[in-house]
Amino acid sequence: MDLKDLYRDVILDHNKRPRNFGKLEPSDAFADGHNPLCGDRLTVFLRMQGDRVEDIRFDGKGCAISTASASLMTEAIKGRNKVDIGTLFHNIHSLLTQQNAVADPSLGKLAALSGVREYPARVKCASLCWHTLNAALERAAHTEAPATVSTE
């Protein structure tokens, strides 16, 4: 296993220069994600247009895998509707957890995260942003939904 399979150039680039980074104001919903094992925290902000994510940003501090995963996620889902996002979530989940999973073409640049599955301790780093996104989408639909998710 080569370290370069985990830390691909796309990941290092998105870690160094995260896209859609910072607070989104105004936003329709946000949620906090927390990985208590490593202390990583991030917040996902959404602006919705009906069923579609009109704009998304994320804020917080984490490792390269968690930052790059969140950055790539924001690029991938901007402008998508909830059905598309559900499919992406399913596909990224398979990519991160199933040995020999072939990246679905819909994942595009997100396929760069495929090396993470060789490092079980790091899978939660990559998936934290997706769980946080789901919580934010729930919040956008029902304001009483929980505003915090945890990997544990």
Added chain:
Amino acid sequence: MAATASQVVHSPVLDVERVRRDFPILDRTVNGRPLVYLDSGASSQRPVAVLRAVEEYETHSHANIHRGVHALSQAATEAFEGARERVRRFINAHSTKEIIFVRGTTEAINLVAQSFARPRFKPGDEIIVTALEHHANIVPWQMVCEQTGCTLKVAPINKRGELLFDEYLKLLSPRTRLVAVAHVSNALGSILPVKRIVDAAHAQGAVVLVDGAQAVPHSHVDVRALGCDFYAFSGHKLYGPTGIGVLYGREELLESMPPWQGGGDMILTVSFEKTTYSGLPAKFEAGTPNISGAVGLAAAMDYVESLGLDAIAAHEQRIVELATAELEKIPGVQIIGTAANKASIVSFIMDGVHPHDLGTILDHEGVAVRTGHHCAMPLMTFLGLPATARASFAVYNTEKDVAILAAALGKAREVFG
């Protein structure tokens, strides 16, 4: 820490290559490279002497203790009570009644919180901890505060990771009922001035619990010289098995405390009208204990004393100083925790590389370090860091381990640019 000059002079020099042969796990490879184990602060590895003692007990002597007249039950009881005497000598307690076997440091602290503090503390009473405590020496006291209405006070530290002793003195008052402090910080390696902390607390009539999990493997601990009321530590950081630890408590305090858990072994007589409890130490050891764990812990104490705690401390000090110097040479690396008095631990961060990424890259090079908040989130908040990487050293670590760590950090720099 409590070594006298004559002990230092006579302490044998540690033959680390011979020591390494006592630890079979050090022969294995990780990711195709020789294991460099720098996570002994989380859990140390076990020498053959401990593995054999446990195997020997399980193979030839196991039965339940304090129960049967048959030969094996007597052999098991002797092994278990023999281990208690071994622990007593190791920390120089007055009596084996003062040695309570528990699962580990965490359980020891919870026992004191629930059996000593909870029944007697009232609103207005205060418990003092320091800002660098492990969660195990914070949360049990927060629970007591919720249960009794007493208040938790936090003695501050400076950015080097040293207790601000004068600030601690200012917190002490007749309201202080208990002071709970680490002997050595698990996240930074700072050694706290426990003797002075104890003396000042006693002057106000407060009792003192010392979390010795990180101190016992690296120094002579003499509970009577320290004067503390309670001292807690774990076996698995002292080259012993997991699931066994020790609570030392002064006999008169333990006598005055009600049992914490009820069950077998802790009673004299049981009827549905009235149950009478056993004396010390059985009163605090309900149920079948970790017998083989106690046997293994005793073997671990024999092992470290055969090497000499002064020799171990001197060796580790040399390694810590070397690691500190080598890591400081690496561009962008910053040592976290630079107390004047430190033991066995070097915590650090690297510019632009998150500790978890460091952990993965180091693991790739066969180097095991801990990364994260080290179960000391309030300390990390104070330091303004989400996490650090921590190399913790033990008797079997070498100069070469330090060189491999430094080279692996160079690799991290390479990957992240």
